[in-house]
Each structure stands twice: as C-alpha cells, then as structure tokens.
Amino acid sequence: MFKTPLENWIKAKIGSSATGAGLREELNRYQLLKLKETVDYARSRTPFYRNLLADLSGSDLHRLGDIASLPFTTGDDILEDDLRFLSVSRDEISRVVTLNTSGTTSPAKRLHFTEDDLELTTDLFHHGMSTMVKPGEKVLILMPGDQHGSVGDLMVKALRRMDVEGYVHGIVRDEGVAVAEIMEKKIDCLIGIPVQVLGLSRNMAGRAIGKGRIKSVLLSADHVPAAVVREISAVWGCMVYNHYGMTEMGLGGAVDCRALSGYHIREADLYFEIIDPDTGLLLPDGAEGEVVFTTLTRKGMPLIRYRTGDLSRFIPEPCNCGTILKRLAWVKGRLSGEVTLARHHRVNISDLDEVIFTLPGIKNYQALLTVDNGGDCLQIIVHMSDNEKMVSSQLVSEALELIPGLRAALAGRNLTIAPVVSSVDNWVSTGSIKRTIIDRRKEEKCS
Numbered sequence: 083m084f085k086t087p088l089e090n091w092i093k094a095k096i097g098s099s100a101t102g103a104g105l106r107e108e109l110n111r112y113q114l115l116k117l118k119e120t121v122d123y124a125r126s127r128t129p130f131y132r133n134l135l136a137d138l139s140g141s142d143l144h145r146l147g148d149i150a151s152l153p154f155t156t157g158d159d160i161l162e163d164d165l166r167f168l169s170v171s172r173d174e175i176s177r178v179v180t181l182n183t184s185g186t187t188s189p190a191k192r193l194h195f196t197e198d199d200l201e202l203t204t205d206l207f208h209h210g211m212s213t214m215v216k217p218g219e220k221v222l223i224l225m226p227g228d229q230h231g232s233v234g235d236l237m238v239k240a241l242r243r244m245d246v247e248g249y250v251h252g253i254v255r256d257e258g259v260a261v262a263e264i265m266e267k268k269i270d271c272l273i274g275i276p277v278q279v280l281g282l283s284r285n286m287a288g289r290a291i292g293k294g295r296i297k298s299v300l301l302s303a304d305h306v307p308a309a310v311v312r313e314i315s316a317v318w319g320c321m322v323y324n325h326y327g328m329t330e331m332g333l334g335g336a337v338d339c340r341a342l343s344g345y346h347i348r349e350a351d352l353y354f355e356i357i358d359p360d361t362g363l364l365l366p367d368g369a370e371g372e373v374v375f376t377t378l379t380r381k382g383m384p385l386i387r388y389r390t391g392d393l394s395r396f397i398p399e400p401c402n403c404g405t406i407l408k409r410l411a412w413v414k415g416r417l418s419g420e421v422t423l424a425r426h427h428r429v430n431i432s433d434l435d436e437v438i439f440t441l442p443g444i445k446n447y448q449a450l451l452t453v454d455n456g457g458d459c460l461q462i463i464v465h466m467s468d469n470e471k472m473v474s475s476q477l478v479s480e481a482l483e484l485i486p487g488l489r490a491a492l493a494g495r496n497l498t499i500a501p502v503v504s505s506v507d508n509w510v511s512t513g514s515i516k517r518t519i520i521d522r523r524k525e526e527k528c529s
Contacts, residue, residue: 084213086339086346089405091209095350106406110146113353116378118143121152124384127169130159131386149355149376150364155388157191157330164192167383175382176200177231179329193329196382200231206334206348207240213339214298214323215271217245222264224251224274225303233303233333237273253510254278261287264296273300277517280310281445281508283317284467293319300325300337304516305415307435324412330388331375336410341402344409351379354410355387356395359417367398372417373410391417419518421451423458424496427487431518437481438462443470446508449519454498458491458523461500465508475502 089105096112098105118140124131125139134153143149160167168175174196181191215221221241227234227250234250241248249267254260254274260282263269272279279299282288296318301311302325311322326345327335335352336345347354352375356365359372373392377384393416397409415432422428434449446465453459462478479499483489491497 084340085403086401086405086407087209087212088337088339088346088348089407091205092348092350092407102406109349109406113349113378114143114146117146117149117353117376120376120378120380120384120386124169124386128167128384130155130163130166131384135386146353147364149353149387152387154362154374155385157389157391160191160193160330161189164194164383167385168194169384170196170382177229179231181329191330194383195231195332199332199380199382200236202351202379203332203334204236204240206351207237208243210325210334210337211237211241211246211300212244213337214300214321215241215244215246219246219270219297220267221246221248221271221273222251222260222267222269223248224254224260224272224278226250226252228252236333254282255510257282257285258287261285261291264291269296271298271300272296273302275303276301276306276310277304277446278510279314280439281467283314284443284445284470286468289317291318293317296320298323302327305413305419305432305435307432307439308412309436309439313439326392326394326410326413328390328392330385330390332377332380335375339401339403339405343401344397344411346401346405346407347410349407351377353378354396354408357389359393365395367396370395370411370414373413393417416516416518419516421519421521423487423491424494427491427494427496429485429487429519433485433487434462434482434519435517437484438464438478441473441477441481443467444473448505448509451519451521451523452500452525453523454500457495458497459500460488460497461503463503463505465505472504473502475499478502 098108100108121140125135175194176197177195177200179193223234223237225233238248251260251263279301298321299314300323306324315322323338325337327333331352336347339346355374356371357374358365365371370393373390373394374387376386393414395411397411401409415430419431420428438444438447443466444464445467448463450461451458464473466472482499
C-alpha cells in the first residue's frame with residue numbers, strides 16, 4: 083500500500099528523521115511546542131485573544147491534553163469583529179475571504195491570510211495531490227479560482243510544482259460545457275463539490291465519458307455522502323478521494339490516502355480535537371463528536387480551539403497505508419444540519435443523503451420541514467438528470483423509512499411525508515453555504 087505522502091512532508095516540516103513510534107513522539111512534542119507558541123503569539127498580538135486568554139499563557143500547557151483548559155473560539159466571535167483576530171498589519175494581508183454561510187442576507191465571516199499562510203496551503207495541496215495524480219496528467223478544478231489565493235488559484239500553483247497541468251473551470255453551471263472541457267482537454271482528475279460531480283456523472287453526456295478517461299476524483303467543500311462516492315466510482319471506474327477542509331483552516335485540513343478509509347491530517351499546521359458538542363469535554367479516540375482545531379503555524383489570523391460544527395471521530399486503528407499520522411473518519415455532517423422532530427426523534431441531512439442519492443437519476447434535492455395538522459411534514463424537492471423519469475413519491479418514501487429517526491416518527495404518526503416535487507433548479511453553491519434540512523415549521527404549512 084502506498085503510504086500517504088503527508089507523512090514524509092510532515093517529517094521534513096518538523097525536521098525529523100525518525101520513523102514509526104519515534105516519529106509519533108517527535109510529532110507530539112512538536113505540536114505541544116507549537117501550541118505554546120500559538121497561545122503566546124495570539125495573546126500578545128490579537129485583541130481578541132489578549133482578552134480571552136488574559137490569565138493564561140503557553141507555559142500553562144505541559145502536555146497536549148492541557149489544551150482542554152483553554153476556552154473555545156466560535157464563528158460568532160469572528161462574525162462580531164474579524165479585525166480583532168488580526169495578528170499582523172492589514173498591509174501584510176494578501177487575501178481576505180468573505181463567507182456567506184447562511185444566505186446572502188446573513189452576516190458574513192471574513193478570514194484573513196498572509197502570503198506565508200497561503201503558501202502553507204499550496205504546499206499541502208502539492209503533497210496531498212501526489213496521491214491522486216502523476217507528472218504529465220491534467221486536472222479540472224470545478225471550484226472558484228479567479229482570485230489570488232482562491233482554492234483554484236492555489237491548486238493550479240500546487241499542481242505545477244509536480245508537473246501536472248491544472249485548469250480552473252469554476253462552479254459547474256452548465257454540465258454539458260463541463261463535460262465538453264473534460265473531453266477536449268483529456269482530463270485525468272476532477273476536483274469538485276460532491277453534489278456537482280454527482281450531477282456530471284448522472285448527466286447523459288457525463289455517463290458517456292465511460293470508464294478509464296477519468297482516473298481519480300477529489301470531493302471537497304461539503305459533506306461527502308458514501309452513496310455519492312459509490313455512484314461516481316461505478317460510473318467512471320475511478321478512485322474517489324475525500325478532502326476535509328474549511329476556509330477557517332486555511333482551505334485544507336485532511337485528505338484520504340489510497341486506502342480510502344479516513345483522512346490524514348496536516349498535523350504540522352493544525353491540531354485537531356473531538357469534543358462532546360453539549361458539554362465541551364474532550365472525547366476519547368473512536369467516539370463521535372464535534373471537530374475542533376487550533377492553527378499551529380498561521381501568522382495572519384491564528385485560531386485557538388475553533389469549533390467547526392462538523393461531526394466526526396478519530397479512528398483508533400492504524401491505517402492500512404502504514405502511516406503514524408492520526409486518521410479522522412469521514413465527516414458525517416454538521417450539527418446545524420440536524421433537526422429534531424416530535425418526540426425527540428432526530429435526523430440529519432447526511433442521513434437523507436445516504437438514502438436519497440441511491441435513487442436513480444437524482445442529481446440534487448432539497449428537504450423542507452413544515453407542519454401538517456399539528457405534526458411535522460417532510461417534503462423532498464428533487465432535481466433529476468436529463469435522461470431519467472421523475473422518481474416516484476412511493477420510492478422516496480420507502481427510502482426515507484430506512485432512516486431510524488424518520489421511521490420512528492412515521493410509526494408514531496408524528497410525521498407525514500408530502501408528495502415529491504420536481505424542480506428545474508440545481509441549487510448551485512460555491513460550497514460555503516452547506517446543504518441542510520430547511521426547517522420552516524414556524525413559517526409554512528405542508529403543501
């Protein structure tokens with residue numbers, strides 16, 4: 083098995099020649115040192131952490147677990163005033179990313195990066211992509227790339243370092259145009275948002291690409307349903323990799339190796355934790371909870387114990403690729419993607435994804451929760467591929483009943499499922515607005 087290239091990359095970054103358990107020990111010591119430095123750096127240079135960590139310092143951390151004594155940072159903290167997080171002058175900032183995470187009318191988060199911060203991400207992309215492509219191949223990037231420091235811009239620069247040609251297509255707005263570019267340029271690898279790449283694979287022209295043309299696909303920017311991975315792999319006969327990252331992490335956080343059994347983390351730049359989302363307490367390896375991270379090398383806008391709202395767990399067993407790096411299970415969804423039905427039954431958008439995307443022809447969908455005769459009502463609006471008939475309401479209902487929370491709510495007559503509606507809309511997203519169950523129980527009755 084080809085070991086993740088992130089291990090040798092991280093060894094070089096921390097200046098280690100050790101292997102196996104010795105490398106793990108050196109990496110742990112490096113992370114503790116960087117955590118201490120980050121606390122002191124942020125405390126001395128940013129107004130936000132100067133106040134939040136007024137009674138704490140790096141010297142209070144004697145082991146990695148002591149990070150639990152530090153308070154959390156949240157997205158709301160950044161929304162309130164992003165400039166409080168700046169640790170350099172504004173002249174040193176090369177890229178400011180504005181995130182509208184809940185729609186255009188909601189307040190936006192602004193993240194700031196120096197040129198050195200952007201280089202850290204380019205370096206990650208360079209080494210992480212070497213798992214998927216080799217010199218001379220071509221990559222089509224189905225993500226924004228027209229601005230300096232954007233995902234596409236950094237990816238093109240990273241690929242160039244390994245003699246791979248990267249082309250920025252941008253967000254897919256016309257599937258036929260995207261497929262034509264794949265064929266014209268003889269693309270070997272695609273990078274894109276899960277639902278958009280699924281749409282290409284279920285498009286008539288996309289299916290005609292056949293097996294063998296596309297050798298690998300990297301899915302990123304949103305939760306990646308296993309059902310989507312299976313479909314893309316089956317249609318194109320390619321390896322489908324999963325990347326976990328968010329703008330707050332510096333766009334890159336962790337990526338699959340060829341074992342395709344969990345992400346390996348960029349541990350020289352980020353320190354990850356899994357906490358109980360209700361209590362905030364650290365959870366042991368193997369237990370699912372909320373992902374929290376701390377930047378270890380960020381200069382422009384350091385973040386300490388940032389709560390992501392994403393759900394995952396550390397996988398305690400070693401990876402088949404043989405690395406000593408920690409492994410994070412594929413993110414199952416977001417806390418904000420979960421709704422509570424009557425009688426405390428819970429359901430997450432990721433639960434819906436795994437059953438709805440198995441149905442033939444569905445390229446995208448919306449889930450709306452409304453009310454009907456005093457009870458909850460779930461409506462699914464589907465966007466179908468051009469070569470498939472409308473999926474039946476009965477087929478969707480049968481799929482939804484496979485989800486325990488919905489099945490229990492239906493059995494208790496606390497939930498009804500409305501007839502399926504078809505839409506011409508494909509709900510194009512840049513990835514910053516995550517897919518979720520739209521809860522309108524306070525606004526609308528079931529149609």
